Amino acid sequence: MKKFGSLFLVSLLSGATTLGAYKLFFDNSSTSSKLSVSGENYARNVSLGAEGVDFTTAADNAIHTVVHVKNKTVYNIPSNPLMEFFYGYQGEGRQQTQVGTGSGVIISEDGYIVTNNHVVKDATELEVTLNNNKTYKAKLVGTDSKMDIALLKVDADAKLPYATFGNSDNIKVGEWVLAVGNPYNLTSTVTAGIVSAKARDLSNQGIQSFIQTDAAVNPGNSGGALVNTRGELVGINTMISSPTGSYTGYSFAVPSNLTRKIVEDLMEYGNVQRGVLGIEGRELNTAAANEFGVKETTGVLIGKISKNTGAEKAGLKKGDIINKIDDKGIITFADLTSYINTKRPNDDVKVGFLRDGKLMSTTVKLTKKELINYDLKGLELEDIDAADKKNFRVNYGVKIKDITNDELVEYADQLKGGIILSVDNVKATDIETITRVLSKKGENQRSQIELLTNNGQILRFLL
Template identity: 40%
Template sequence: MPTARSFAASRRLVLGGLLASAALPLLPRPAAAQRGALPDFADLAERVMPAVVNIAVLSEQTTTQVPPELRGTPFERYFRERRGRQQVQGAGSGFIVDPAGYVVTNNHVVGNATRVVVSLQDGTELPARVVGTDDLTDLALLRVEPRAALPAVPWGSSASTRVGQWVLACGNPFGLGGTVTSGIVSARGREIGAGPFDDFIQTDAAINPGNSGGPLFNVAGEVIGINTAIFSPTNASAGIGFATPSDLARGVIDQLRRDGRVERGWLGIAVLDYGTEPGARRGAQVQGVERNSPAARAGLRQGDVLLALNGERMETSRTLIRSVSIVPPGQTIRLTLLRDGRQQEIAVQVGRRPPSAS
């Protein structure tokens, strides 16, 4: 927390900068530079907002807190079975990816909802069915049945997104309805402890409760992220928001649409980063191998350093986990590894990731 002294020092620095710049000649900037300094998002917002939706959910929660006056009486069981269930309402955001009525949002928005309603920008309300959810990436796919084709927005490439580029966040903050905020990409590849597939886009576009599941657009109007989390001591925007990158989300959504669930590849090994020292050869070192796992059957051992998968370098354990997860179960991959100082290759038939896998 900055002290009064540090604030005073920073104030002097700002004033000093103003005084110093006043002594320099003011040169006119080219008109193109002036136009490019701050973008006008009005046209972009008008184009994409019809595909951004509000999501209202109704779910039941079981209350185990029995009133003291009912404990030990015949009414306690009645309370637990009947009165102990409460209707809970929530709200979030989403966006339409197919005119036929497919809507993307966060898994934590729909949760264990018993009823989901999607509201369009024109006020139309449509009951929604949960097609599928994925806990590990916190994504969900909904389906509504519209009378006519709905406006939809296209996916963009998060891999081509650069730090410093302008972005537009859209959603339903605090239940206020369609809202847009702008900012820049602050960082890429952020890990925030949400799970093994952490690879978030960080942005300073204002994201608040209710924005979850809403889209993060680039200036071309393409979805490059799904707004998922914020870092804030006050539960409001502090200029640090996180979005699931589109390159990760798109594959998950495609699987949910096709199969209603996500199946991931799995080896059955515990790994840690290897070669973190400057200049060292990097990879993922095997710390343990589960019995009867695909890795065990292929002969992987504790201490092996995995360097590449099908010829593609794997410089961190997280990269290895993500790369294996997108391999269809049953497919055989080629791992390049370092064992006892010698490099070799080994073939592994990928298994199906169990729900309990970390």
Template identity: 45%
Template sequence: MKKSVQLVSIALFASVLSIGGYKFFLEEPEPITQQDYEIPWQKENNAASTHLASYVGENSELNFTEAAKKTVNAVVHVKNITTTRQARSAFEYYYGSGDVRKAIRGAGSGVILSPDGLIVTNNHVIKGASEVQVTLNNNETYIAEVLGTAADSDIALLKIDATDLDYLPFGDSNAVEIGEWVLAVGNPFNLTSTVTAGIISATARDLGRSDNQFQSFLQTDAAVNPGNSGGALVNTRGELIGINTAITSQTGSFIGYSFAIPSNNAKKIVEDLLEFGNVRKAILGVTGSDLNSIIAKELDVESSQGFYISSVEPGSGASEAGLQKGDIIKYIDDIKIRKFADMTGYLSSKNPGETVSITYLRDNDERQTDVILDIFKVYQIKDIGIEVTELSEAELEKYGSASGVIINKMLPNSFTKTDISGLVITKINEKEVNSIEDVKSIINNKNPDEPMLITFLSPGGQEKTYVFR
């Protein structure tokens, strides 16, 4: 019996060995499958990598080469040249002869706007120049004519005698979004155009200028350094969306952000300079201030963003459209108004006589009206170097005057180094002035040999008359 059991055990063991040997040596192994365990961060990274690879391959917005190719030949180097005469004798000095010497006063960049040589740059790049030289990206150099300047907006328009030039089309700066990729293109070293990349960091940025001129800039972290002023800020389609103009740095070099004039504003300025020789400003006919949480609480309004109207000029487009003191402007057309810079930035791209749609709050109820924009009237009294504009009735009441025009800004040739912006002129040559037309009429009809008497009124109510010869 024991022997039989042993024989059966041996037989079973042999069978197991046979089957195991077959499985190990002769049978094809089955593929080994691994359990897929989900690791959250690994899964997300893999998905993001796959998505990014697909995006880079299919979406041209991350490919800067085409935009750069479209742009570099349309950006130029601009030199501000001063000329002086070196007299070798008293005779040459007296008759204004002698050797002519040229010196580079400054340099910057510019953007070609048309194939026949229209170029936009910053006004500060060519300010005070005796001669302006423009060098293209192929090293050809031209003498440029200054067609016009807009010092308030830091824009200058140049023209060179050339044809078939590469140029940049204007894009829509109102469509620019925060986080959008951009290229800053300049020609700072008179070698070839340089390109830096970044994103839009902010829109409608007000730098708080001290000359009472309100600006609305695009802010970018694309590197802009001295010499790039007047260059192009373009989107990834190669469209001009801004003119690089300013950096904020104690050293004068790029520290992480820079600013550009929006293309819609620059386009409007260029068109005005070509058609009228100056810039026509469009206004709503309201005064007021930004809203914030503190002001909103004081005014007992629910909104903490927008433009609060403190007064409406009688007879203005805003008045005719029904806007009132206490209204809060929330949108102009489809542009959201969070602060004053949003409003001025958009209105600076519009022309007097155009109609805009105003969405506003009154008693916390949203309403809408259409406003025909007025023209901001200014006049320059060039003999004494000041610019004046008209006063609203509220401003006249504030000054305690029945008539007058207010000094809007000082001109470079001003009779005084003191900033007297904000003083009111009530009389010229003892004649009352109520408007810009009154000022023009009195000055144009004055005998050039006669002195000019101007009566100034200070915010404190003090009147003083000065004689200008």
């Protein structure tokens, strides 16, 4: 009996120890999870579903900073000779007003508002309505059509609630975000989703760098806020990818870091200050790696260095593979441009690259984009400015500064100073666009050029 009692006591103590250890382990695990979630740089969420995330505070803050933007465009109705002949219809001289709507985000208490360029494009009158139903006339401060950002200003009678910029570089794929705007004129609408991808380029030109989300965005959401669960502005909702024109699961936003830089430029300089590395290149994949005989399948392979640029002065060469800018890893061309677009001329960036299989780095001082001349197949090119647009009555194009191509030297008097309008039926909106078109051509392949000569004639030829 004594022996049985001893055995029972040992069993009881063992069970208690096991139970205590079990409870201690899971209590500590639970505490650890709570600490990691509440910390500023939390690594994981305890709950995998939306029910474990509180959206209410972020939504409440955001709806007061998002405005309804109404643009009015007045245009003349052209005459119709047939209508006039048969019905006495008088069209010429009459005007018609078209009204468009979108969203915007208040970014300062004194009334600066950021929206999309396409929301306010060609507007003759702008009006914004706050969440408290107060309406103000707005004036256009400046635009960046390339990144589809516009800056407005209203003179309010009181300090306005405004959004706080978050760091869009720090958001992660899978992180919860809210889209706030006015779809279909339904004001103060909030939808939730996750970050689906970063540095998304829909143009296949390496210029765009959108945040992709699956938060529901529809017509009218353009220019509205994309915020994280802390209510910080991480993007400006810009577009959707849809065969129907309505939301089908994909929406895209301009990152807040890029938006903030554009806004600051418009406030300080009146236009966007763009710095460039001074390289032409292409992103790597298996096919490109095989084509150029390299092992790497990620990064940007330099194909050409522009003269008198920071890249040339820093010692970068054709064949180098850029895989890092400052602390940002570079996998695609969009990764590279998205980071450089947040910088200004004369900013220094540290470029990490591979040369002959060796990891190297150098510091590059960014060059002002407008100061770079590009040489393409014997044509020295530069982007057109406001004076060129006015003189030639165009709103896009690339200017021919000089000609060194033997095939075209005899036509230099006509072509020099002319404006390239398209290359292989692709609009020459800027130098980056046509360099990408031409970079895909072999040395012996010709390109169809549409050009406006310096005396105003349209000329088409093969180069």
